[in-house]
Amino acid sequence: MTQDEVLQVFRDTGALLEGHFILRSGLHSRQFFQCALALQQMPIVEKLGAALAAKVKSLGAVTIVSPAMGGLVIGQEVARQLGLRFIFVEKEEGKLVLRRGFKLTPGEKILVIEDVVTKGGRVQETIDIVRASGGVVAGVAMVVDRSNGTTSLGVPMFSLIALQVETFDPDKLPPDLAKIPAVKPGSK
Secondary structure: OOHHHHHHHHHHOOOEEEEEEEOOOOOEEEEEEOHHHHOOOHHHHHHHHHHHHHHHHHHOOOEEEEEOOOOHHHHHHHHHHHOOEEEEEEEEOOEEEEOOOOOOOOOOEEEEEEEEEOOOHHHHHHHHHHHHOOOEEEEEEEEEEOOOOOOOOOOOEEEEEEOOOOEEOHHHOOHHHHOOOOEOOOOO
């Protein structure tokens, strides 16, 4: 899939929102990618998963780890298409942890998959968990990279869409955006 085709999927499913949004990173934006709206349709999940799987297959990962909630659907689909194990990290007392009996073995080659990355905080937390458990991070893949090229995680990164999306610090909003009530549609 081309970047334009993926972007059209977001438009067609209503997953590309326009307005005034507060991102998980704390930054404000005029656009928001609500991946869950696109990923509620299994044919779309399969199509996006296949495109992402094609980009990361050569990494040789044996397990995919995704941060809950956003990365769950796409992470599991990429794992299914590549025939890999899938596990996830989830919040416990405000921070991500491996739970539910999930374990990694020393040297296990891991691919981290997320839906949308802006600053990469949750992905970095996931990488840290993998490394603390003895795993080796082969790379990170995401449906949407909205970091404007500023996020570097020290491993190969892959995305279906890499966009230059304007973001603003809360105290540096442009006047037109400041006039619109802000909403926080993502996960907390």
